[in-house]
Amino acid sequence: MENIIYLIPILPLLGFAICGIFGSKLPKNIVGVIANLMVWVPFFLSVYLFINFTGPAPIKAEAFTWFAVDNFKVNFSFQIDQLSLVMMMIVTGIGSLIHLYSIGYMHDDKGFYKFFAYLNLFIFSMLLLIMGSNFLILFIGWEGVGFCSYLLIGFWFKNKEYGYAARKAFVMNRIGDLGLLIGIFMLAYYFGSVEFTDIAAKAGMFKSNDTVLIVATLFLFIGAMGKSAQIPLYTWLPDAMAGPTPVSALIHAATMVTAGIYLVIRSNAIYSLAPFTLDFIMYIGLATSILAAFIGLRQNDIKKVLAYSTVSQLGLMFVALGAGAYTTALFHVTTHAFFKALLFLGAGSVIHAMGGEQDMRYMGGLKKKIPVTYWTFLIATLAICGVPPLAGMFSKDEILVAIWQKDKLVWGLTLFSAALTCIYMFRLLFLTFFGDFRGTEEQKKHVHESPSVMTIPLIILAILTVFGGALNLPHYLGENISQKLAHWLQPIYVGIHAHEEPPFSTEMILLAVTLLVIALVAALVYNKYVVKKAQPVIVENMTGWEKASAKAAYVNELYNEVIVNPVLALGRFFKNIVDKYIINGIVEGTARAVQGCGSLLRMVQNGNVEYYVLAMSLGIFILLLVAGYLS
Amino acid sequence: MVNSLLQSIPIDYFIYLSTLLFCIGVTGVLVRRNAIIILGCVELMLNSVNLLLAAFSAYKGDADGQILVFFIMVVAAAEVAVGLAIITMLYRNTRSVDVSLFNRLKG
Numbered sequence: 001m002e003n004i005i006y007l008i009p010i011l012p013l014l015g016f017a018i019c020g021i022f023g024s025k026l027p028k029n030i031v032g033v034i035a036n037l038m039v040w041v042p043f044f045l046s047v048y049l050f051i052n053f054t055g056p057a058p059i060k061a062e063a064f065t066w067f068a069v070d071n072f073k074v075n076f077s078f079q080i081d082q083l084s085l086v087m088m089m090i091v092t093g094i095g096s097l098i099h100l101y102s103i104g105y106m107h108d109d110k111g112f113y114k115f116f117a118y119l120n121l122f123i124f125s126m127l128l129l130i131m132g133s134n135f136l137i138l139f140i141g142w143e144g145v146g147f148c149s150y151l152l153i154g155f156w157f158k159n160k161e162y163g164y165a166a167r168k169a170f171v172m173n174r175i176g177d178l179g180l181l182i183g184i185f186m187l188a189y190y191f192g193s194v195e196f197t198d199i200a201a202k203a204g205m206f207k208s209n210d211t212v213l214i215v216a217t218l219f220l221f222i223g224a225m226g227k228s229a230q231i232p233l234y235t236w237l238p239d240a241m242a243g244p245t246p247v248s249a250l251i252h253a254a255t256m257v258t259a260g261i262y263l264v265i266r267s268n269a270i271y272s273l274a275p276f277t278l279d280f281i282m283y284i285g286l287a288t289s290i291l292a293a294f295i296g297l298r299q300n301d302i303k304k305v306l307a308y309s310t311v312s313q314l315g316l317m318f319v320a321l322g323a324g325a326y327t328t329a330l331f332h333v334t335t336h337a338f339f340k341a342l343l344f345l346g347a348g349s350v351i352h353a354m355g356g357e358q359d360m361r362y363m364g365g366l367k368k369k370i371p372v373t374y375w376t377f378l379i380a381t382l383a384i385c386g387v388p389p390l391a392g393m394f395s396k397d398e399i400l401v402a403i404w405q406k407d408k409l410v411w412g413l414t415l416f417s418a419a420l421t422c423i424y425m426f427r428l429l430f431l432t433f434f435g436d437f438r439g440t441e442e443q444k445k446h447v448h449e450s451p452s453v454m455t456i457p458l459i460i461l462a463i464l465t466v467f468g469g470a471l472n473l474p475h476y477l478g479e480n481i482s483q484k485l486a487h488w489l490q491p492i493y494v495g496i497h498a499h500e501e502p503p504f505s506t507e508m509i510l511l512a513v514t515l516l517v518i519a520l521v522a523a524l525v526y527n528k529y530v531v532k533k534a535q536p537v538i539v540e541n542m543t544g545w546e547k548a549s550a551k552a553a554y555v556n557e558l559y560n561e562v563i564v565n566p567v568l569a570l571g572r573f574f575k576n577i578v579d580k581y582i583i584n585g586i587v588e589g590t591a592r593a594v595q596g597c598g599s600l601l602r603m604v605q606n607g608n609v610e611y612y613v614l615a616m617s618l619g620i621f622i623l624l625l626v627a628g629y630l631s
Numbered sequence: 632m633v634n635s636l637l638q639s640i641p642i643d644y645f646i647y648l649s650t651l652l653f654c655i656g657v658t659g660v661l662v663r664r665n666a667i668i669i670l671g672c673v674e675l676m677l678n679s680v681n682l683l684l685a686a687f688s689a690y691k692g693d694a695d696g697q698i699l700v701f702f703i704m705v706v707a708a709a710e711v712a713v714g715l716a717i718i719t720m721l722y723r724n725t726r727s728v729d730v731s732l733f734n735r736l737k738g
Contacts, residue, residue: 609669609730613660 004049005061005078008042008088009127015039015120023113032103035116039099039123043092050085056491057081058197060133074194079133083330083492086485087130087262090334091255094341095123097457101345102246104453105352115155115244122148126255130262135184135194138263142180142227145256146173152251153243162242169236176226176233180263183219186212187270200269200494208273217270217277220263221284228260229311230318231288235556238295238307245348248303249341252310258333261317265326269494272324282322282406286413289315291553293420297427298542298549301358302347305428309384310340312421316399319414325402326493327486331472332399334485335391338468339383342461346377349450349458350432354443360428361535365437369447372455374433376462381429383465385422385518391468397511398474404510405502415517422521430529438535476504637689645686652679666718666728670711677707 015038023031053059058081066076099119106115125144132138147170154166184194190212191199206213224230229237237257241248251257264271264281271278289312296308313336320329351358353370367374383392396418403411437444449455472485501507528534539550548554604615652675659672681700688696722728 607733609733610661613657617657617661 001049001052001059002061004045005059005080005131006063008045008049008092009078009124009131011038011042012120012124012127016117016124019113019120020117023117026113028107028112029103031113031116035120036096036099036103038120039092039096042123042127043089043096046085046088046092049080050089053080053082053085058133060197062133066136072188072192074134074136076137077133078131078137079196080131081492082489083262083265084130086330086334086489087258088127090258090337091123091126091130094337094461095119095126095250095255097460098246098250098341098345101249101348101454101457102244104451105246105348106244109244111155115152118148118151118155119246119250122152122250122255126259129259133196135187135196138266139177139180139184142223142259143177145259146170146177146227149173149240149247149251149256152247153240155243155247159242165236165239165242169240172233172236173226176223179219179221179226180223183216183221183223186216186219190216196266199267203269203273203494206270206273209276210273213270213274214276217267217274218280220267221260221277221281224260224263224318225284226260227263228257228314228318229288230260230284230315231291234288234292234311235552235559237311238304238552241301241303241307245303245344245351248307249344249348252307252340252344257310257314258317258337261314261321261329261333264318264321265330265492268326268492271321272494278322278324280322281318282410285315285318285320285322286410286417287315288312289319289417290413290420291555293417293424294545295549295552296424297420298546299424299552300360300539300550302350302360302363302428302432303344303358305360305424306340306343306347309343309421309425312417313340313384316396316414316417319410320399320402323399323402323406323410325399327472327489328395328398328402330489331485332395334471335383335395335465335468338461338464339380339390339392342376342380342458342465343384345454345458345461346373346380349373349454350377352450352454353447354439355446357439357443360431362439362443363432363437364435364439365433366447367433370449372449372458376455376458377433378429379462379465381425384425385522386418386514387518388515389469391465391471394469394473397514398472400510400514401502401507404506415514418514419517419521422518423525426522426525427529430525434530435533474507475501476507637686642686642690645683649679649683649686652676652682664729664731666721666730666733669730670714670718674707674711677703 015035019031019035026034058079060077060079062075062077064076066074068074099116102115102119106112109115122145125141125148127141128144129138129141132141150166150170153169154163157163157166187199188194191202193199193202203213226233237252240251243251292308292311292315296305296312299305299308313332317329317332317336320326320332349370350363350366350373353366353373354363357363379390383390386393386396400411400414400418403414470481470484473482475482502510539547542550551557604611656672656674656676656679659675660669663669663672681703684696684700684703686696688694688700718728721733725732
C-alpha cells in the first residue's frame with residue numbers, strides 16, 4: 001500500500017526528468033506516450049487506492065524525517081484520506097485527458113518535449129500539494145505549481161506579452177504565498193506542529209473566533225486568494241491565457257486554482273472555529289464572482305471569457321466555503337473540473353480548427369463544420385449554466401441552497417452572478433457556433449474537425465459532465481443514492497455535523513426560481529445573437545457598462561495607477577536621486593579625492609631643478625620658523 | 632695670539648656675513664638657468680658654511696670645525712668633479728647648459 005502511495009508522485013517526477021533530459025533526442029510520439037503514461041498510471045493507482053481504502057482514519061506514509069528542532073518535528077510524509085483521494089483522482093484523471101489532448105494540440109510545436117516535461121512537473125507538484133500530510137509539504141507543492149504555471153504560461157516566451165503574463169502570474173502568486181507562509185508559521189507557533197491531524201486534534205483548545213485563529217486563517221486565505229484568483233489577486237488568471245490552451249485547461253479546471261479551495265477544506269477544523277473568517281471568505285468570493293462575471297459579459301477572446309468564468313466559479317466555491325458547506329464546494333470543484341476542462345479543450349479545438357484565431361468576432365457558424373466539438377461544448381455550456389440534469393446544475397443548486405440557509409441577500413446576489421454566467425456563456429456559444437461564418441475565406445477552407453486524440457478527451461469529459469452530478473445527488477432523491485460525496489467526506493470534518501436541510505418545498509421553490517432565471521436569460525441571449533444576429537461591437541465604440549466590461553472593469557489600470565506606478569516612481573527616485581547623487585557621490589568622491597592628492601604630489605616631480613630647490617629652500621625656511629617658535 | 636685677534640671681532644659679524652653669502656648662493660641657484668653658474672652658487676653656499684665653521688672653530692679654540700671644513704672641501708671637490716662631468720655630457724648632447732632643458736630626468 002505504502003509503495004503505491006510513493007509511486008503516485010514519483011512517476012510524474014520521473015516523467016519530467018525523462019522528457020526534460022532526453023526529450024530533445026526522442027521522437028515526439030515516444031515523448032508523448034511516456035509523459036502520458038506517467039500521469040495515467042498514477043490515475044489508475046489512485047483509483048486502486050480509492051477502492052481499497054477501508055477505514056475512516058487516514059493512511060500515513062512517512063518517507064523520512066525532514067527536519068527536527070527540539071520538540072518540533074516535520075516528516076516528509078503523505079496522508080491518504082477521503083479528501084486527498086478525491087483530489088488525486090480529479091487531478092490525475094483530468095490531467096491525463098489533458099495530456100492526451102496535448103499530443104494532438106502541441107504536435108507541430110518545436111518545444112513539444114519541453115511542454116510535456118513541464119506538464120509532468122506540474123502534476124507532480126499538484127500531487128505533493130494534495131497528498132502531503134502537513135502544511136510544509138503542501139507548501140512545496142504550492143510553490144511548485146506556481147513555478148510550473150510560470151513556465152507554462154510563458155511557454156511561448158518569445159512573445160513579450162506572454163512573458164509579462166507569466167511574470168504577472170508569478171508575482172501575484174508570490175504575494176499570496178507570503179500570506180500562506182505567515183499563516184503556516186502562526187500555526188506552527190501556536191500548535192507546535194504543522195501536521196494536519198495534530199492541528200485538527202488541538203483546534204478544540206481554542207474558543208470560537210479566537211483572535212489567533214482568525215488571524216491565522218485570514219493569512220492562509222490570502223494564500224488561497226493568490227492561487228484561486230480571488231479579489232484582489234485575480235488579475236493574473238485571465239492573463240494566464242497566454243499559455244497554450246491545454247495549459248489553460250489544466251490550470252483552470254483541475255489543479256492549481258482549486259488549491260485554495262482544497263486548503264480551506266483541509267483546514268476546516270480551524271476555519272470552523274473562525275466564523276469571522278468564513279464570513280470574510282464568503283463576501284470576497286461573492287464580490288469576485290460578480291465582478292468576474294460582469295467582465296466576462298463583453299470579452300471577445302474566447303479564452304478570456306472562459307478565464308473570467310473560472311474566476312467567477314471559484315468565487316462561487318468560496319461563497320459555499322464561507323457558508324460552511326465544505327462538501328458543496330468540493331462538489332463544485334469536481335463538476336467544474338469536468339465542464340471547465342471540457343470548455344477549454346473545446347475552445348482549443350475551435351482555435352485549432354480556425355488556425356489560431358481566438359477572437360469570437362471572426363468565428364460563427366461552426367456548428368456543422370466541427371460537430372464533435374460543438375456537441376461537447378454545448379453540453380459543457382449547459383452544465384456551467386446549471387441546466388438539469390447535468391453535473392453543474394446539482395453543484396450550483398447545492399451552493400444556492402446552502403447560501404439560502406445562511407443569508408438571503410447573499411443568495412440573491414449569487415443567483416445574479418449565476419444569471420450573468422448564463423449570459424456570457426450563451427453569448428460565447430452563439431457567437432462561435434451559430435449564425436454565419438465571419439472569418440476570412442482562407443480560414444473558411446481551413447476549418448476542420450480536430451484529430452481523434454483531441455476529440456476523445458472531449459467526449460470522455462462530456463460523459464463525465466453529464467453524469468458527474470451523480471456523485472452527490474440532492475438528499476430528497478432518496479437516502480440510498482444521494483449525498484454520496486458528503487457521506488464519503490464526513491470523516492475529514494472536525495466538529496461539523498451534517499447541517500440541517502431546508503424543507504423540501506423551499507428547495508423546490510429555489511430550484512424553480514433558478515431554472516426560471518436561466519431559461520429567461522438563455523431566451524434573451526438567443527433572441528439577441530441568433531434571431532437578431534447582433535454582432536459584437538468594437539471596443540472603442542462601446543459606451544457605459546459595456547465598455548467597462550470589455551476593459552475588464554479597469555482593474556488592471558487601477559492596479560497600475562495605485563501600485564505599479566508608485567513603485568516604479570520610487571524605483572526611479574532611487575535610481576535618479578539616491579544612486580546618482582548619494583551613492584555615486586560617495587564612490588566617485590573617494591576616487592576624486594585620491595586623484596586630487598595624486599595631482600598635487602605630481603607637481604613636486606616635474607623635473608625642473610629650480611622648483612626642487614625652491615621647494616627645498618621653502619621647506620627648510622618653514623622648518624626653521626617652526627623650530628624658532630618652538631624653542 | 633691669532634685666536635684673540637680673531638676673537639676681538641664679534642662673532643655676529645661672521646654669522647651675518649656667512650648668512651648673506653649663503654642667501655646669495657641660494658638666490659643664485661634659484662634664479663639662474665646656467666648650470667655652471669648654479670654650480671658656482673652651490674660652491675658659494677658651501678664656502679659660506681665653511682667660513683662659519685672656521686669662525687666657530689676659532690672662537691671655541693679647538694680644531695673640530697676646521698677639520699669639518701676640510702671634509703666639506705673634499706666632498707665639494709668630488710661633487711663638482713662629478714657635476715662638471717655630468718654638465719659636460721649634457722652639453723655634448725644638447726649644446727646647452729640651461730637647466731630648464733634638463734627636465735627630462737623627472738620621475
